[in-house]
Amino acid sequence: MELMEGELEKITAEVEQVIKDQGTERERLIPILQGVQEKLGYLPKEAMKKVAEAVEVSEVEIYEIATFYNQFRLNPPGKHQIKVCMGTACHMTGGNIIMESFERRLDIKEGETTPDREFSLERVACVGCCALAPVVVVDENVEAKVRPTRVDGILLGFDMEKKAAEKEMQKAASEQKTQEEEG
């Protein structure tokens, strides 16, 4: 994934801060990576290199750990993160159908992010709400007893939100323009 302008500076600053808080002992390695991901949303290559330097382990060792644990992601998450539960209870009540519905609607596969970085789609193993299966976690909200039609509803909601925000922006811009013209 290409870095955007100013991203490298941000990565460097955040990684340095996390290392300052956590120290550079070997046993702090996983908490450091967790800290970096919390700040940046994922583990960029540049961040892993910096951590390797600081903790004095090889880069490949960091990569090993980052790919071993499910929590770590190597790609930036979308603005909205969709996590479909694939635990036992959710599997039995059609979790895979829900996953397929999202894949089809967003035109990405599980583990990917839409090109506009608006949505990312992940599978998770049991979020502990088995009583409400099948469950989808959208950003931090748990959606209970999701049906394929609800998938449409969720995405439509975001779509409308986005459109409304754009409209606001346009309105603000044109108002500003009129003001400027008048002024």
Next chain:
Amino acid sequence: MTHSSHILICRGTACVSTESQEVQNELEKQVRERGLSEQVRVVHTGCFGFCARGPVMVILPRGTMYCEVRVEDVGEIIERHILGGEIIERLLFKDPQTYEPTEKIDEVDFFRKQVRIALRNCGHINPDDIEEYIARDGYKALGKVLTESTPEEVVNIIKKSELRGRGGGGFPTGLKWELTRKSVDDIKYVICNADEGDPGAFMDRSILEGDPHSVLEAMAIAGYAIGARQGFVYVRAEYAIAVERLNNAIKQARQKGLLGKKLFETEFDFDIELRLGAGAFVCGEETALITSIEGNRGEPRPRPPFPAQKGLWGKPTLINNVETLANIPAVILKGPEWYASFGTEKSKGTKVFAIAGKIGNTGLIEVPMGISLREVIYDIGGGIPDGREFKAAQTGGPSGGCIPATLIDIPIEYDSLLEAGSMMGSGGLIVMDDSDCMVDIAKFYLEFTCDESCGKCTPCRVGTKRMLEILERITEGRGREEDIDLLKELGHGIKETSLCGLGQSAPNPVLSTLRYFEEEYMAHIRDKVCPAGVCKKLSKIRIIPEECKKCGACTKVCPVGAIKGKPKELHEIDPDKCIKCEECIKKCHFKAIKK
């Protein structure tokens, strides 16, 4: 100041997702606005266990339980229940079969047959307030052992209770404490295993969310007994609410001097830190967990040496599960004889189960060991919904197996479950009905373990993959008759030669379903049909032309546009497009669409 009414509202994860926080906010607002703050106290609690009916609310002193409470209901609850002394029948729990309402929480069947020891405080106290834990005899057991008992005596109490590990293995807890105590070293550790990896279980999370102090207290008691001064809780990072409450609980305990230096004015120091698991099932295995805390890929190592001899950073380490620990303070205060009076000859005490799947009351329960599966499913669980038939229950998650309907009277305890080809596991209990396919379930678990295998040993890494490939071809209609024997042979081989418990138990879901449901496998292989209609490639959803009224309702609800035909034309499903979501079946008023 005493309040005449207490309103307990569940803020466990499931209820939070059905907006219990909003209900609580509204309650607090209305109580304030109506000037009732003197009389009514609103308290958030951990999980009541009745997750399917959340948000759950209990009003004391009457003990009235209201289910599925919405923000809009708050006004009526204050008006009619609190001020008017009436019961709001609409919000009471109703029996899923008879629709009879029950008012009081302890009269509801779901709760009546339970014995709550590990869950004793869940749903009763505010987990964010240490005072409430102390008011229910919290930290009394720690004070008692520190001032009255020697470490040996503590070990003996636990041994006498015959408590066995609730993390899956069932190893006698007292014996483990004794072994760790006898390892000579200045530095030892206590670890609480809160990694809870079984995808369908949430017992440990509910305990941590509802009663974090009981686990902390037990860890300190364990530290005293084995001679450790430092403890770690290894908890899944995904358990956001549990992590927050644990952090808060540790902070409060330190402030009160219940963790830290010179506890209860003795020479005993003990402190606890959290370590967040980064999401790997194998890290629930004790040696993998230790490697992970040390900062590596969580790969298991051969035992012996056991953690009791050489654990974290090579030091003697005691690892216990959350639920095991939650029992400890109760065992100390009420005595080992009391604890051992519950359960059966070889399995004492109680066990917490997360029941889910095709059952009326999904949720969290704690029952005495030895209770029959039938009682759990029908008396507590409220039976199978939609008039369907019970087919099997899965216990032990990816390491366990299925118990068929013919064995429904089996007592739930360590040994009988093992004999039946399953295991106790950590406490996930998934109920299946006749619309569930056993081959598909076996494949589901194998996919999970195959994915989570750490890759260190060959039988587990390669063997599970080969088994999965065979299952995939069976569910896709490409199975061969000799596949059954091949699965059995591979399964036994992997069990015998894998390095850790993950591989040693990975074939169980396949072997146990083969044992009881070989016919179903054969139907997939020989007849190329999935009797339950689950395996996609082997089942079809059809429209019955004679029943179809050509209304067009199904075409609109189909998310993939697989149904052809305008209104007034005969509808037809394109089998290549159909994803078998069954939305059309639910939508059709004329029952013209069948699986």
